[in-house]
Amino acid sequence: MIQIIIYKADSWEFYHIRQFIMKTQNFYFLKNMLRRKIISCALLCGFSASVAASAPSVKNTDHSKPEIARADSTYVKIALSHISPQLNYPKLVEQFYKNRRFSIIWVKPDTVKSEIYRSMLLMDCVLQFGLNRDDFHPGKLTYDLLKPLVQARSNPQEKGNFDVYLTDALITLVIHLHYGKFNPVYTSEVLEGGKQSGFDPVAHLTGALCARDFMEAVVSAQPKMQMYRLLQDYLHLVKGQYIDDCYEFPEGDARKMAINMERMRWINSGEDYYIHINIPSYSLKLLRGDSIILFKTVVGKPSTPTPELESQVNYMTTAPEWKVPQKIFAKELLPKALRDSSYLNNNHYGIYDLKGNYIAITRNKLQEISAHPGLYLARQSPGCDNALGKIVFRFPNRFDIYLHDTPEQKLFKKESRSFSHGCVRVQNADRLARLLLEYDGPAGRIPKMNESLEKMQRRNFALTRPVPIKITYITCEIDDGMFRSYPDIYNRDAALEEMMFPSKVQLAGTRK
Numbered sequence: 001m002i003q004i005i006i007y008k009a010d011s012w013e014f015y016h017i018r019q020f021i022m023k024t025q026n027f028y029f030l031k032n033m034l035r036r037k038i039i040s041c042a043l044l045c046g047f048s049a050s051v052a053a054s055a056p057s058v059k060n061t062d063h064s065k066p067e068i069a070r071a072d073s074t075y076v077k078i079a080l081s082h083i084s085p086q087l088n089y090p091k092l093v094e095q096f097y098k099n100r101r102f103s104i105i106w107v108k109p110d111t112v113k114s115e116i117y118r119s120m121l122l123m124d125c126v127l128q129f130g131l132n133r134d135d136f137h138p139g140k141l142t143y144d145l146l147k148p149l150v151q152a153r154s155n156p157q158e159k160g161n162f163d164v165y166l167t168d169a170l171i172t173l174v175i176h177l178h179y180g181k182f183n184p185v186y187t188s189e190v191l192e193g194g195k196q197s198g199f200d201p202v203a204h205l206t207g208a209l210c211a212r213d214f215m216e217a218v219v220s221a222q223p224k225m226q227m228y229r230l231l232q233d234y235l236h237l238v239k240g241q242y243i244d245d246c247y248e249f250p251e252g253d254a255r256k257m258a259i260n261m262e263r264m265r266w267i268n269s270g271e272d273y274y275i276h277i278n279i280p281s282y283s284l285k286l287l288r289g290d291s292i293i294l295f296k297t298v299v300g301k302p303s304t305p306t307p308e309l310e311s312q313v314n315y316m317t318t319a320p321e322w323k324v325p326q327k328i329f330a331k332e333l334l335p336k337a338l339r340d341s342s343y344l345n346n347n348h349y350g351i352y353d354l355k356g357n358y359i360a361i362t363r364n365k366l367q368e369i370s371a372h373p374g375l376y377l378a379r380q381s382p383g384c385d386n387a388l389g390k391i392v393f394r395f396p397n398r399f400d401i402y403l404h405d406t407p408e409q410k411l412f413k414k415e416s417r418s419f420s421h422g423c424v425r426v427q428n429a430d431r432l433a434r435l436l437l438e439y440d441g442p443a444g445r446i447p448k449m450n451e452s453l454e455k456m457q458r459r460n461f462a463l464t465r466p467v468p469i470k471i472t473y474i475t476c477e478i479d480d481g482m483f484r485s486y487p488d489i490y491n492r493d494a495a496l497e498e499m500m501f502p503s504k505v506q507l508a509g510t511r512k
Contacts, residue, residue: 075160130258180265405429
């Protein structure tokens with residue numbers, strides 16, 4: 001898609017050139033036109049260049065006279081009443097207009113300043129952000145419908161309807177860029193009820209109206225995390241906006257970028273210091289400012305997947321004792337103990353009742369315990385063979401999982417590393433722990449940790465500033481400027497893709 005900068009042109013010359021671009025749909029042909037200086041253009045959706053010259057010249061006229069304003073507010077109120085069921089966020093749209101005395105915001109005569117053309121351009125390029133244009137009232141927001149409205153050649157109520165549809169589309173765009181459409185926490189009910197904390201989509205759109213660059217202000221709702229920005233820039237670079245554009249990039253990869261940008265919008269991206277574990281890439285990144293330190297991980301098997309979550313690492317424990325999860329105790333540990341009478345001792349397991357009393361094990365007692373496993377629990381003593389390894393990183397979560405060391409270091413040599421029961425095992429866990437202490441300060445605790453690791457002494461090391469930890473399921477990213485795809489180990493991509501693009505909207509050329 002091209003951003004047009006037209007000199008000495010009114011708004012409908014802009015409209016006709018845009019229609020011409022849609023018909024030609026050939027980027028290289030347009031580039032040749034540019035060389036001949038027929039039009040001057042720059043990339044759209046980078047949003048750094050201005051489209052000011054493409055919009056009509058504007059003056060403040062008597063469009064804001066009280067009698068006109070009252071009539072306009074009536075049309076807006078009627079529109080809100082009649083088309084509310086067709087809106088994505090009717091309560092937020094009503095709030096937006098209420099804050100502005102129910103004035104017409106967008107659909108104004110060409111002699112009056114408005115962001116109508118920039119708003120329509122934003123609707124044209126939502127695919128370049130990995131969004132589905134069907135979510136933005138495409139049948140209600142067309143240039144053919146707009147033209148008679150700004151030229152005052154239509155029913156005034158149609159102007160109110162168009163204005164309300166466009167407001168809903170813009171609020172939808174802001175929300176889908178910031179929170180995503182299918183955010184499991186910030187659902188439409190939460191957003192409509194004003195229960196979200198921090199970002200306010202209505203305030204954001206209102207602020208964009210006052211910004212020097214309206215389009216850039218609107219899309220600034222996107223996540224700030226570098227992983228997202230790189231993916232969005234790459235998606236914009238490699239794919240055209242329209243179905244028959246000539247970019248030779250597989251549709252499957254464009255869709256994969258879109259669904260992963262959606263997932264990234266669900267993540268709180270406000271921190272510049274955090275631990276990011278990405279399940280499909282089997283990796284942990286410690287991010288601090290511009291610094292990224294990479295570690296290999298082992299994650300949950302498809303049958304016992306590692307959950308996606310956000311929390312904070314509060315402290316670390318050296319030489320940890322492992323309280324065996326009840327499911328592992330009943331389905332794995334007890335059957336092994338029944339097959340091998342030395343299994344528990346050889347692996348340093350003890351079995352206790354619910355009051356913490358140690359149970360002396362005989363074969364008959366094991367059979368009794370196996371019949372009622374819920375009345376007992378198992379712990380593994382600290383040691384080289386402990387499942388948690390030499391150190392565990394503690395963070396509160398409802399799944400009762402940990403980030404920890406492992407005695408099975410050979411697993412990190414494998415390319416595919418989904419072997420755990422849901423916890424995340426990290427290579428060079430001692431190095432990660434030292435870095436967290438170093439960044440947390442004071443440095444005097446590092447020698448104590450080294451001693452505890454060497455002598456296998458159980459000790460807690462609290463962090464004065466808990467470190468955010470994010471466990472995500474991202475199946476592609478941009479790495480050193482190259483598109484990198486990761487295995488969909490839990491088979492989640494297809495379901496999200498179908499939710500986002502049920503009508504099989506194309507995001508790129510069809511050539512494979």
